[in-house]
Amino acid sequence: MISFLLYDKIRDHLQVLYYLLISEDLSRKRLNLNIINKITFILPLLCLIFWSYVRGQSQEKLDESSAMLLEQVSLRQFDGREMAEVPLKLVLKLAIERSLTLKASKLGEDVAQRLVVAAQERNTPSVTTSFGFANTPSLSLSSSSSSSELSGASTSSLSFSSAYSKSTDSGITYGLTYSEQTKTSTAISVDEFGGEVTSGTSGDSISSASLTGTVTIPFFQDWGSDFNELPVRIAEVGLAKGRLNTQASELSLLKQVATIYWDLVGILETVEVKKKAVALSEKLTRDNHARLEAGLLNATEVRVSETQLMRDRQSLLSSRLDVKSVEDQVRSILNLKYLPVGLYPLDRPSGEFIFPDEINSLFEKIYKNDTQISSLNASLDQNRYQLEQELNNQKTNMDLSFSYILNGYSSATFGGTP
CATH class of the missing domain: 1.20.1600.10 (Outer membrane efflux proteins (OEP))
Structure with a gap:
């Protein structure tokens, strides 16, 4: 930017000098015009060199x-x-x-470490809880009524459910689920189509609850800690x-x-x-x-x-x-x-090289520290684990499941005392 401003100022001065030379004789004017043309040709080149130097100096800054x-x-x-x-x-x-x-590569190691932790925590118990509310109106026209009155009921339903599940390394899965639902009905009526809804009396609340316990035991496929620890x-x-x-x-x-x-x-x-x-x-x-x-x-x-x-x-x-x-x-x-x-x-x-006397120990050290051999052994282990998984998939898939259900009813909400 500095070089271009300098070039503009010098060009303006040269233009002023050019107009002053118009009043002189022709031979001297031609001589001065030749000088001006040379200066005009050389000046951009000098400005370009100066600009490149300034730009290079601005870029040549030491990083940390x-x-x-x-x-x-x-x-x-x-x-x-x-x-x-x-x-x-x-x-x-x-x-x-x-x-x-x-x-x-180290970022890849961090990802692999997190995968190991995730595999180790695969049998972490899980708890699932849910709430629900529903309101369902129902209207009908009575055939015995001479008026256009609509009558029906509005049923409100409040539900709650909580489930606990855990799997073990042996393949057995335990589960416990508690659920409860409370229903309340209210009579409603409508005098005519498009009229206001009139609420009548509400019935008693009815609450139903259930407690379910389940146990699933695999017999052939997915059985045993040896197989279930393969992901780890x-x-x-x-x-x-x-x-x-x-x-x-x-x-x-x-x-x-x-x-x-x-x-x-x-x-x-x-x-x-x-x-x-x-x-x-x-x-x-x-x-x-x-x-x-x-x-x-x-x-x-x-x-x-x-x-x-x-x-x-x-x-x-x-x-x-x-x-x-x-x-x-x-x-x-x-x-x-x-x-x-x-x-x-x-x-x-250095021209000196000390060769160890014990060649066998040197060979063992080379074999132990060789990354290619170690990586090949790790790949063999991985293939063996994957083979065990495929052999497990070919086994008979038969599970034995036990479940015990307790049902209860009450006129209070969520098992409360009526």
Whole structure:
């Protein structure tokens, strides 16, 4: 916005200058017009560059993660650039903390954990309560009446019901239900069609109540705690597989980060070697020029050394571009939006490798910690549980149900004393 305002002001001044030049002679006017045209052409380009610079400065703001990273490292100069000295341990730690893939995997673990809790609470007792009210009028015309009077009754019904149910791990289901209904009738009459309704006397309230107890026992299908606990076992296997997937993703991420880190170490070492090669080529080229001037060397050999110098410089430039490419990969893995400095790895590979003496114990540890083998075992357990469910569905579905019902009647509401 600042650059465009500046451009408008300068353009206005140029227009004023143009009108002043009209009164001058033609040759001088043409010269000034050429200058004005050049300025008008160059000015938008300068304003565009200035606007891009201002826009870039506004975008180059450190986010919270980049600022935290710079607080934990030291800065140094390398190859004319400001670099942040980062150890491998810090890079791996940041990768685990900021990986979006790992965060998604952990959310999947939370969902699997909730499924386990839901499976464990599947036999929680349930209580259901309901209330109801209904009013039903009924009118009729008596055939013995000479008038147009309608007579009938209005029946009000108030109902209440409460049910308790619980299932056990063995498959047995218990239930207890209490229900009550109270009815009251009131005589009503209507003198003529469209007239007012006249209420008469109300009858006594009649209340009926019932208490029902039920027990359902499965004989073949759905019987036994081994089968009824399968939903919990399947949910636990799902949780274990989710954790194994998270662990596998974490190991894969660490492997990828470590590989990129050591690639960066190798490329930086290559840059140092190529810088020395360029320095040697430059020294050789200068010496060959001095020998050429002294008549001790022909021009062809000088051209050969110059060609080698160009090749060394091109190779050095290619390695420097590789450094920035690998740094961008590290920024992408660490989920860093903007980091104003380069990355300089502090760690260097060690040539020593201690191999354990007990090979068998190492094999057992590898087998135990391998995520693919553990995930395969979990899948086998899950398939076995699902097979048990399918075999249960093929069994005879026969249940034995017992029920005991107590009915009662009263002239008071909800079992009260008449």
